[in-house]
Amino acid sequence: MEMEKVYNPQAIEGDLYREWEESGAFTAHRVEGKKPFTIVMPPPNITGQLHMGHAMDCTLQDALIRYHRMKGDPTLWLPGTDHAAIATEVKIVEAMAKEGLTKESLGREKFLERAWQWKKDYGGRIVHQQRRMGVSCDWSRERFTMDEGCSKAVRETFCRLYEKGLMYRGARMVNWCPCCQTSISDAEVEYKEQDSHFWHLLYPVKETGEMLELATTRPETMLGDTAVAINAEDPRYAHLHGCHVLLPLIDKEIPIVCDEHADMTKGTGVVKITPAHDPNDFEVGQRHNLPLVRVFTDDGHMTGAADKAENDELFASGKAAVGEPTVLDCGKYAGMTTLEARKAIVSDLEALGLVKKIEPLKHEVGTCYRCHTTIEPMVSKQWFVDMKPVTIPAIEAVKSGKTKFVPERFTKNYMNWMENIRDWCVSRQLWWGHRIPVWYCDDCGEMMVLREDPTCCTKCGSTHIHQDEDVLDTWFSSALWPFSTLGWPDQTEDLKYFYPTDVLVTGYDIITFWVSRMITTGVEEMGETPFHTVLIHGLVRDALGRKMSKSLGNGVDPLEIIDQYGADALRTSLVMGVSPGNDMRFSTDKVESARNFANKIWNASRFVLMNLGDTAEPMEGKTFSAADKWILTRLDDTIREVTAHFEDYDLGLAAQKIYDFAWNEFCDWYIELSKVTMNGEDQDARRATCAVLRHVLISLLKLLHPFMPFITDAVYRYIPDTEGTIMLSSWPVQDAALVFPEAAREMEGVMDVIRAVRNLRAEMNVAVGKRAHLMVRPKEGWTHAMAGAEEYLKRMAWVSEMKLLGDGEAAEGKTVSAVSEAAELFIPLGDLVDIDKEIARLTKERDSVARDIQRAEGKLGNQGFLAKAPAQLVEQEKEKLAVNRDKLAKLDARIDDLKNM
RNA sequence: GGGGUCGUAGCUCAGCUGGUCAGAGCGCCACGUUGACAUCGUGGAGGUCGUAGGUUCGAGCCCUAUCGACCCCACCA
Numbered sequence A: 001m002e003m004e005k006v007y008n009p010q011a012i013e014g015d016l017y018r019e020w021e022e023s024g025a026f027t028a029h030r031v032e033g034k035k036p037f038t039i040v041m042p043p044p045n046i047t048g049q050l051h052m053g054h055a056m057d058c059t060l061q062d063a064l065i066r067y068h069r070m071k072g073d074p075t076l077w078l079p080g081t082d083h084a085a086i087a088t089e090v091k092i093v094e095a096m097a098k099e100g101l102t103k104e105s106l107g108r109e110k111f112l113e114r115a116w117q118w119k120k121d122y123g124g125r126i127v128h129q130q131r132r133m134g135v136s137c138d139w140s141r142e143r144f145t146m147d148e149g150c151s152k153a154v155r156e157t158f159c160r161l162y163e164k165g166l167m168y169r170g171a172r173m174v175n176w177c178p179c180c181q182t183s184i185s186d187a188e189v190e191y192k193e194q195d196s197h198f199w200h201l202l203y204p205v206k207e208t209g210e211m212l213e214l215a216t217t218r219p220e221t222m223l224g225d226t227a228v229a230i231n232a233e234d235p236r237y238a239h240l241h242g243c244h245v246l247l248p249l250i251d252k253e254i255p256i257v258c259d260e261h262a263d264m265t266k267g268t269g270v271v272k273i274t275p276a277h278d279p280n281d282f283e284v285g286q287r288h289n290l291p292l293v294r295v296f297t298d299d300g301h302m303t304g305a306a307d308k309a310e311n312d313e314l315f316a317s318g319k320a321a322v323g324e325p326t327v328l329d330c331g332k333y334a335g336m337t338t339l340e341a342r343k344a345i346v347s348d349l350e351a352l353g354l355v356k357k358i359e360p361l362k363h364e365v366g367t368c369y370r371c372h373t374t375i376e377p378m379v380s381k382q383w384f385v386d387m388k389p390v391t392i393p394a395i396e397a398v399k400s401g402k403t404k405f406v407p408e409r410f411t412k413n414y415m416n417w418m419e420n421i422r423d424w425c426v427s428r429q430l431w432w433g434h435r436i437p438v439w440y441c442d443d444c445g446e447m448m449v450l451r452e453d454p455t456c457c458t459k460c461g462s463t464h465i466h467q468d469e470d471v472l473d474t475w476f477s478s479a480l481w482p483f484s485t486l487g488w489p490d491q492t493e494d495l496k497y498f499y500p501t502d503v504l505v506t507g508y509d510i511i512t513f514w515v516s517r518m519i520t521t522g523v524e525e526m527g528e529t530p531f532h533t534v535l536i537h538g539l540v541r542d543a544l545g546r547k548m549s550k551s552l553g554n555g556v557d558p559l560e561i562i563d564q565y566g567a568d569a570l571r572t573s574l575v576m577g578v579s580p581g582n583d584m585r586f587s588t589d590k591v592e593s594a595r596n597f598a599n600k601i602w603n604a605s606r607f608v609l610m611n612l613g614d615t616a617e618p619m620e621g622k623t624f625s626a627a628d629k630w631i632l633t634r635l636d637d638t639i640r641e642v643t644a645h646f647e648d649y650d651l652g653l654a655a656q657k658i659y660d661f662a663w664n665e666f667c668d669w670y671i672e673l674s675k676v677t678m679n680g681e682d683q684d685a686r687r688a689t690c691a692v693l694r695h696v697l698i699s700l701l702k703l704l705h706p707f708m709p710f711i712t713d714a715v716y717r718y719i720p721d722t723e724g725t726i727m728l729s730s731w732p733v734q735d736a737a738l739v740f741p742e743a744a745r746e747m748e749g750v751m752d753v754i755r756a757v758r759n760l761r762a763e764m765n766v767a768v769g770k771r772a773h774l775m776v777r778p779k780e781g782w783t784h785a786m787a788g789a790e791e792y793l794k795r796m797a798w799v800s801e802m803k804l805l806g807d808g809e810a811a812e813g814k815t816v817s818a819v820s821e822a823a824e825l826f827i828p829l830g831d832l833v834d835i836d837k838e839i840a841r842l843t844k845e846r847d848s849v850a851r852d853i854q855r856a857e858g859k860l861g862n863q864g865f866l867a868k869a870p871a872q873l874v875e876q877e878k879e880k881l882a883v884n885r886d887k888l889a890k891l892d893a894r895i896d897d898l899k900n901m
Numbered sequence B: 001g002g003g004g005u006c007g008u009a010g011c012u013c014a015g016c017u018g019g020u021c022a023g024a025g026c027g028c029c030a031c032g033u034u035g036a037c038a039u040c041g042u043g044g045a046g047g048u049c050g051u052a053g054g055u056u057c058g059a060g061c062c063c064u065a066u067c068g069a070c071c072c073c074a075c076c077a
Helices: A013-022 A051-069 A083-100 A109-134 A148-163 A219-224 A235-240 A279-288 A305-319 A339-351 A387-401 A410-419 A472-479 A493-498 A508-526 A558-565 A567-575 A588-612 A626-647 A650-676 A682-704 A709-718 A741-763 A783-787 A790-796 A835-859 A863-868 A871-898
Strands: A037-040 A075-078 A166-176 A182-184 A188-203 A211-216 A228-231 A244-247 A252-258 A271-273 A354-369 A376-385 A405-406 A438-439 A445-451 A465-467 A501-507 A531-535 A772-778 A797-802 A815-819 A823-828
Touching: A013 A083, A037 A051, A051 A075, A051 A109, A051 A501, A051 A558, A051 A567, A051 A650, A075 A709, A083 A472, A109 A558, A109 A567, A148 A166, A148 A211, A148 A445, A148 A508, A166 A279, A182 A376, A188 A219, A188 A244, A211 A219, A211 A271, A219 A339, A219 A783, A228 A279, A244 A558, A252 A279, A271 A279, A279 A376, A339 A354, A339 A797, A339 A815, A387 A410, A387 A508, A405 A410, A410 A508, A472 A508, A501 A508, A508 A531, A558 A567, A558 A588, A567 A588, A567 A709, A588 A650, A588 A682, A588 A709, A588 A783, A626 A650, A626 A682, A626 A741, A650 A682, A650 A790, A682 A709, A741 A772, A741 A790, A741 A815, A741 A823, A772 A783, A783 A797, A790 A797, A815 A835, A815 A871, A835 A863
Parallel strands: A037 A075, A037 A501, A228 A252, A405 A531, A501 A531, A772 A797
Antiparallel strands: A166 A182, A166 A376, A188 A211, A188 A354, A228 A271, A244 A252, A438 A445, A438 A465, A772 A823, A815 A823
């Protein structure tokens, strides 16, 4: 089959991927006695579609996976998707709203049916998109965080934590989203600066009648105040210890308490305490045994009589325990939103003259990371994980180096989070997620935490039982991902063989959410950290450096890019030259240049294949040309460098090296040089070069395959005597028999001469097509190399005829000249040469060489340098000096000659 | 308040444990239809590596300070 002149990715990608997948090439196999290489894919949310972040994420993973597969490791890349509890539920509710439906109107069961349908639709879509990227993961092992196995793992973990006393239920302060109507974890709160005010309020002291001034940013919470705090050391208020204030508007008597939370240096030193609606106040409340009074409903309105009645009933029935908040009937404010209540309360207080002043203030307000609604801190009954005990071994795992972050600096992020860990609120008031495996007996009040669904109360046998309404935080199941996906809690063969996995690839933005929790649960449940390396990458930003987001509308759809430029080009543009952990800007310019690179590879391959015909010339028994030896040596260097970069996870540099080798050395130099032999008469030499062209091309394609899987495999199949797919071929290794340092050095010298001639011609404005005579006077030791360079010079530097001059032999006629490392060059240009101009040009070069000499002499004249610098470096410097001195002498002589003409 | 990142050619960025590191891509200028490739080739211009000190024989690369852009965590009655 003939190769097209221009590489067309659309023509091959789809078929190639299908073939890979159907052939089972992605499937992992356990090979006893061989150490596997395993990556568990961070599961994308089923909410949306693939974005550039995913594209980068899976490109990095796929590159690592393909590299290891070619190295011969039993390789597993396990894919999957995440149910993304709150994110998905929000989407589904939005979609339902368009049909005029609500969760409540639908009911839990019907809602979940919809959710599963959603999963089917969108989960499938994202997986299709990943395939377009060329990911070589083992689809036969694909998992979902809510599939049977993962759910079992979740339940097991919950029960174990409970049994160890690390999972508890308690009334605690949570971040409440009135819009999503659920609690969210601290990590899910986004702080945003907002314009607001400081309201300075006056509370009358009952005993003394004086007015206590205090400031608040949330006056609407005042009805829930159950104390006012002052600092015990504060002399201003020493006389108020043990006194009370009358809470304005409702004339409720509340105590003045002394607490360290009241900071004498801030404001008036007086703080109102609303234990039910502020985290700090909650703490104060605990210390002073203050009642908790709720004034907000779950959906962000002021509580009223009905709410109070409902709450009272709970207490009466004994279902609400001591320590839970009571509810206030806010009277005229009942039913208002918190913002409406703020206005109303402030204006009523103003009417009473109880607002001393209002000052403007910018402050950070917590918002929900999903819907961006302002978070209301609220006391509510939730399930928490006691994190401190499980965190200690997880910190140790990183400290001891069992898990390393790449780049290392992200270790600090991890440590900072872990060392200041707080209890993790894991219950969510949602329907989509893993239901909390806890049942309550309606008759005896027994609480049951169970691995299997019960039919009756385990204590009293009553069948009047109900399950906890809440589900678990989505990160709870994510935390188990590295082993739940391998079959845990069952001791499966996969689990035994592939756990612990090797590398986790993810963005720095979820180190706290996810990475820390995987390490924690991995160490806790499996006794072993889930991966030895965490490879952190940055965010993909838009061309202007902004985060890609829906609201900005600056997101780029990876699929559109693939349609236009091909998956290989997209992948390459996302990794090449990108340094680990740093954000990158995405631009179509980059994709375009990657696309051009693909085309370059395609055409270089075409050239090779046109010359090979149908024969696969072997490397054995050949006599290689100087150029052959040079490219083989350079290939060896490149294999070493690229492999080293893969081992260091520095994929950006690995890709860059391959690019440079392919384009600058293989295409620009070797292919051009090879034309000399390919068009020559010497059949042996021709066969040798054919062998080298084929060998280097194959090696290059292999090195490139992890980044550009499609084009490399497509081309590989055209090459005579290759079998199967390149993805299952072997990674190139260095071969001492194919390294020729001396020959390579000579070739570099010749290349330098070629550059010098091109340079001369360009400066003299000699048209490329116009051939020129060349006289070459080799320097000492270069005669042999230069004598063999004639054909190269003819082809590469448009020389018509080359004449070798002996040592000291003068060039005839008017010439322009140059001095390179290997030789002096003269090109006769007849009367075209302006002698003064030529002198000026040479003088400029001479001065530059003189500067180099000066620098080298300075260095070598420095005792410190001679004494402390490595000997090799000193030697190198001396050589360089000698070469330059020679060059300077030649230039001076030449300038003299010209002046005498 | 604690921690971190970035500031290198017009633009986007690479530069490994300090010693050919002053680089690449894009852009720009000049020339070019040499049968792999114009998604190309050849040549060229452009930077005292934010600023000021310091360590060192030697510093984009280490230290200190400073300016500028940004991120994370904690907190702000």
